[in-house]
Amino acid sequence: MTTDTTRLTPPGTIIVAFFGFLVSTVAALVTAGFLLGARDELAAVLRKPNLTQQELDRAVTLAQGFAIGVVLLVGLVYLWLSFKLKAGRNWARVMLTVFTLLQVASLFATEGDTTTGYAGCAIAVLALVASYLPPSNVYIAERKHAS
Template identity: 60%
Template sequence: MTTETARENPPSTIIAAFFGFLVSTVSAIAGGLLILSAHDEIAAALRRANPALAQDRLDRLTLLAQAVPVAIAVVIALVYLWLSFKLKAGRNWARVTLTVFTLLQAASLLTTEPSWAGYLSCGVAVVATVLSYLSPSNRYIAGVRRAG
């Protein structure tokens, strides 16, 4: 494989990993957005934790409890998307970073109560990670590294 070919034509394993990380990102966003439908549950939990809360304070805290995780999910999704494109371009550091993020995501399944979207996102990310380390992926990334 020539350097130009390596730079222009990622193998199917990298393409599949790229789309896998995209699907993982979309399903993670879907899971993050599920919190928007939990307004009443969040408000009830906050009310149980502090029955003396005024209604306007309860409303603000509920909104904050929804907005912060959604904002974090959006930032993480943007980073994942950026890393996915860098992986597709053959950047090994992006592959390593995505691997670390996938391991952290898998570990979080053990410490939280994930939704179906959390399991789906993690499963797809694990498959994408494995694909990114198969022989064709390794050759492609090595070729891009040599060309760079």
């Protein structure tokens, strides 16, 4: 009978990454909440000379709903991936890497992002770094071989 020496509990670096991604997700959701308060600014962007006020109101509501829906969906996926990372799944770490890089790129591509958005992105980058530190790599490799 052989003993399994595979680490079953994640190291501190994975725990830091996990909570970092959770905080980053909350920051994204808070930023999405700001969309609800930006109705007038959104209306100014969508205003066309041939739209009635009722059509403009519907367009603004649709745009806000769509944006918030996308943020919620991405947030749920981010949370799911965070839990998979904590469980030692390398594919989740790769997907979180892609999402974090897209998040960083979006900060450079857009104007007017909030302090919360920048903070959430910075936390996601730090969480990503923690997920690639040596103890994290060992844990993920051990979990892969244990499967």
